[in-house]
Amino acid sequence: MVVSPKIAPSMLSSDFANLAAEAKRMVDLGADWLHMDIMVTLKSEIFNSYFTLYSRLYNSLCYSGRHFVPNLTIGAPVIESLRKHTSAYLDCHLMVTNPMDYVEQMGKAGASGFTFHVEVAKENWQELVRKVKSAGMRPGVALKPGTPVEEVYPLVEGATPVEMVLVMTVEPGFGGQKFMPNMMDKVRALRQKYPTLDIEVDGGLGPSTIEAAAEAGANCIVAGSSVFGAPEPGKVISLLRTSVEKAQPTA
Numbered sequence: 001m002v003v004s005p006k007i008a009p010s011m012l013s014s015d016f017a018n019l020a021a022e023a024k025r026m027v028d029l030g031a032d033w034l035h036m037d038i039m040v041t042l043k044s045e046i047f048n049s050y051f052t053l054y055s056r057l058y059n060s061l062c063y064s065g066r067h068f069v070p071n072l073t074i075g076a077p078v079i080e081s082l083r084k085h086t087s088a089y090l091d092c093h094l095m096v097t098n099p100m101d102y103v104e105q106m107g108k109a110g111a112s113g114f115t116f117h118v119e120v121a122k123e124n125w126q127e128l129v130r131k132v133k134s135a136g137m138r139p140g141v142a143l144k145p146g147t148p149v150e151e152v153y154p155l156v157e158g159a160t161p162v163e164m165v166l167v168m169t170v171e172p173g174f175g176g177q178k179f180m181p182n183m184m185d186k187v188r189a190l191r192q193k194y195p196t197l198d199i200e201v202d203g204g205l206g207p208s209t210i211e212a213a214a215e216a217g218a219n220c221i222v223a224g225s226s227v228f229g230a231p232e233p234g235k236v237i238s239l240l241r242t243s244v245e246k247a248q249p250t251a
């Protein structure tokens, strides 16, 4: 195996009122990571940082209104609570417009991975990656469906590189959307350039779409509704893993 499979149920599809039990259930069923979707409002972020006309304009043009995504989920306090109940790798995907503001609190809360969006970190990604590492987390970069894959190359090749690229296979914001097969061109390009990189796919992954993703070269698989909605979630986790294993070239 060149890269190992990491199956990461998206806790966005879990019962939030029973998060600790849901996390344990997933780990017991064979999950490698727990994927945590962090989405916050732009409003709270801009009060924490600089409120400029530019950022207002930029965000209204790029991010349909005042949020990076049109949904609200969890933040560092929930990660901190969950961390008391599990030692699992918490794969945190920050769908926020100012990831720098969250590095310290996410590190202290016990996040394992900190994946930010390239669309909002074009200027300061080097400092961001350094801070993520010194806060004890593994840095990753995510890209939305409309973002060209070339935009993440400098982050993978930098002096302090990211350790994972997350290719969104739906528009970020909600679980239960349809997988976008044309995103596999990005995965293929990344795998060809970086044979040992962790490449994650997120959105619409399940038994009917895993083959396309695994064949393209994805090894970290986020799956929400296909796992939590299955009568036997353990079988889905194991099928996802087998598909990745089968598709990987042997070293």
Ligand SMILES: O=C(CO)[C@@H](O)[C@H](O)COP(=O)(O)O
Pocket: 010, 012, 013, 035, 037, 093, 170, 171, 172, 173, 174, 175, 176, 177, 202, 203, 204, 205, 222, 223, 224, 225, 226
């Ligand atoms: O980040 C997101 C949505 O923004 C994902 O993590 C979803 O939670 C994946 O859910 P499914 O598409 O697998 O239901």
